[in-house]
Amino acid sequence: MASSPYITAEGYAELNQELTARWARRRDVVKALSAAAAEGDRSENAEYIYRKKELREIDRRIRYLQKRLPDLKVVDQAPDNKDHIFFAAWVTVETEEGDEKEYRIVGPDEIDASKGYISIDSPLARKLLGKTIGDEVVIEVAGQKKVYFVLAIRY
Structure with missing residues (x-):
């Protein structure tokens, strides 16, 4: 791909x-x-x-x-609808275990785990796109299901 x-x-x-x-x-x-x-x-x-x-x-x-x-x-402008997750959004999610993590959805040339930057092509980012606060996202990683809850979105 x-x-x-x-x-x-x-x-x-x-x-x-x-x-x-x-x-x-x-x-x-x-x-x-x-x-x-x-x-x-x-x-x-x-x-x-x-x-x-x-x-x-x-x-x-x-x-x-x-x-x-x-x-x-x-992409240098925030979307008109800031209630949904799009490219360049900072997204705070909570795992099933209660851990909070903040990610920024960026291009594949910008990935930086230390900054929380994840590629728009990653499984988590693809599932997060279009979601809003309160939504649940389920991804499968290495045969295990991981559940995330969207807590906050900012641009």
Whole structure:
């Protein structure tokens, strides 16, 4: 399944900053690579081998970002109906055990568990979309049913 093209304005700005930073880092790596190449035998030159690998990784990420950024659809406005859960919503849910958790539904390029950001493509986010406060959501994870109750929604 292809990932959703949606992204928040903050997420888009972060990806653009990452692309700029990768280009800057690439310039530094190319300089270091040239210096390492000038040292002679490349087959036993650890610095040269390391820099070549680092350059490949940087180039791979730059190619990905250059291909992905134009395809993204920035969602920078809250929906008209803020009583329902849509993309970019902060959602507070309660588990059956009584634990409260807050998640923000974001694009797949913005996932960050430490911030509570979950992908719109995740099973929980897909079930939450369109729900409102008081609704119950049931998902199956690793063969077990998990029940969540929507407590709050904010944008």
